[in-house]
Amino acid sequence: MRLSSRHFARSEGGAAMVEFAIVLPILIMFFLGIVDFGRAFYLYNNLTNAVREGARLGAVQNPTVDVAAVQTRVTTRVKQFTSNPTAAPSVTVSSTLQDVTVTITNYAFMPITPLPQAQGINMTVTAVFRRESAP
Numbered sequence: 001m002r003l004s005s006r007h008f009a010r011s012e013g014g015a016a017m018v019e020f021a022i023v024l025p026i027l028i029m030f031f032l033g034i035v036d037f038g039r040a041f042y043l044y045n046n047l048t049n050a051v052r053e054g055a056r057l058g059a060v061q062n063p064t065v066d067v068a069a070v071q072t073r074v075t076t077r078v079k080q081f082t083s084n085p086t087a088a089p090s091v092t093v094s095s096t097l098q099d100v101t102v103t104i105t106n107y108a109f110m111p112i113t114p115l116p117q118a119q120g121i122n123m124t125v126t127a128v129f130r131r132e133s134a135p
Contacts, residue, residue: 029113029115032113032114033113035112036111036112036113039109039111039112040109040111040121040123043107043123046081047089047107048127050078050079050082050089050104051102051126052129053081054077054078054081054091054102054127055074055100055101055102055129057073057074058070058073058074058093058100058129059099059130059131061073062133070093070095071093074091074093074102075091075093078104082104082107087107087108089107090105090106090107091103091104092105095131098130098131099128099129100128100131101127101128102126102127103124103125104123104125105124106122107122107123107124108121108122
């Protein structure tokens, strides 16, 4: 079989490869963006469950007992429910006779998408529970 210059002029195999090479980085970035969104949503849901669990524990405690001990128990409970034990969250517990408020502030989420402006997202989550013994 003899190949002529006309055969190469009509071949489009190289054009498809070049088009794929142009579109592939866009597809990868799109896919990584979807994965990052899923990871961020999972982390936010996990943090929400952690503060809710801590606030529930604080709400069933007697408000006349040692406040520091209750805050320590609540903080320990919240840290048990976070998904990343190496990055301990900053937990704030405040309570009154009426309610208990638990807040996680500035919990860092690092995306895997390689964008220059993707430096991380700080998440803050709060839960407020009414005390069971509240008047």
